[in-house]
Amino acid sequence: MSQYVWGYLQEYEDERDDVLDAVDSVFRSGSLILGPSVRQFEEEFAAYHGVAHCAGVDNGTNAIVLGLQAIGVKPGDEVITVSNTAAPTVVAIDAVGATPVFVDVHEDDYLMDVSQVEAVITERTRCLLPVHLYGQCVDMAPLRALSAKHGIPILEDCAQAHGSRHHGEIAGSMGLAAAFSFYPTKVLGAYGDGGATITGDAGVDAALRRLRYYGMESVYHVVETPGHNSRLDEVQAEILRRKLRRLDAYVARRREIAQRYREALSDTELVLPATAPGNEHVYYVHVVRHPARDKVLEALKSHDIFLNISYPWPVHRQKGFLHLGYQRGSLPVTEKLADEIFSLPMYPSLSDSEQDKFIDTLRDVLATL
Secondary structure, eight states: OOHHHHHHHHHHHHHHHHHHHHHHHHHHHTOOBSOHHHHHHHHHHHHHHTOSEEEEESOHHHHHHHHHHHTTOOTTOEEEEESSSOHHHHHHHHHTTOEEEEEOBOTTTOOBOGGGTGGGOOTTEEEEOOBOOTTOOOOHHHHHHHHHHHTOOBEEEOTTOTTOEETTEETTSSSSEEEEEOOTTSSSOOSSOOEEEEESOHHHHHHHHHHTBTTEEETTEEOSSOOOBOOOBHHHHHHHHHHHTTHHHHHHHHHHHHHHHHHHHTTSSOBOOOOOTTEEOOOSSEEEEOTTHHHHHHHHHTTTOOOOOSOSSOGGGSGGGGGGOOOTTSSHHHHHHHHHEEEEOOOTTOOHHHHHHHHHHHHHHHHHO
């Protein structure tokens, strides 16, 4: 059983009564599509981020797709992002007919190297898409300066950064719009798929609401361009409303677990996560590095410990994206990281005793290499 499934099952046991009450309350309301739970969650999620608007959608990938379309990205445009990310970031760019343009990442924190962005801006560039990866934010001040200088909007990918802050600003509040995923393993996760796109711009919000509902502003009337059937489910919205109240507690526990890893593993050959200046890390995943990563993982399997790699294949080297023309070595840091990174168990319901047992096993494995 993977660490993520185990964490979800433990969380469900802790929160089962509230989850079942949320489901029952929706079913008893008789309102199952874009009802009061979605509206209330949208209001509360927007308020949590200090922005005016939130549109709930069916998953995090479509949160990016609709976000791109709502800010005006069209087929043939270019979107600058990173290859060191989950494939859905780039799948979403492809879905709107745009071309992803990659820059490399920093070796210490794995985040977009913003110093490389201006060199790849062209007359076709229509969006800057920073990925707030693993639980912390990209360096936004220079990226915002580039956005202002070139008139290119920023869409933040916040799928892994719920509650993260950068120099006091919360992830999702630093661009024209921001996309979130509520996949069950996320820092704020639903009990199925879900997503949202937030913005402070009323025009972008209006476009998002049309796009998620076929392009309609009223029933049966597509007012501008066809959209999607991409609505956040009422049941998931009610569950998310209740979990949102616990988000800060989830983050606090993740930070405690990360601190315990630092104290227990700082004397090993593992490269532990670095927090970029000004960031408040929420540790969606606890990514470490080791030059003999594959040997470490194989040895742990003999102890029935199966760890995840986020991500073993850079997007630009995956078969589905080879047509973009990036050769091996074109993003050297990203490619190096893919050979060395793996994730230690990280979920709020992980107990100290469970973590200690894992740490002891990991230390024993590292000592034998």
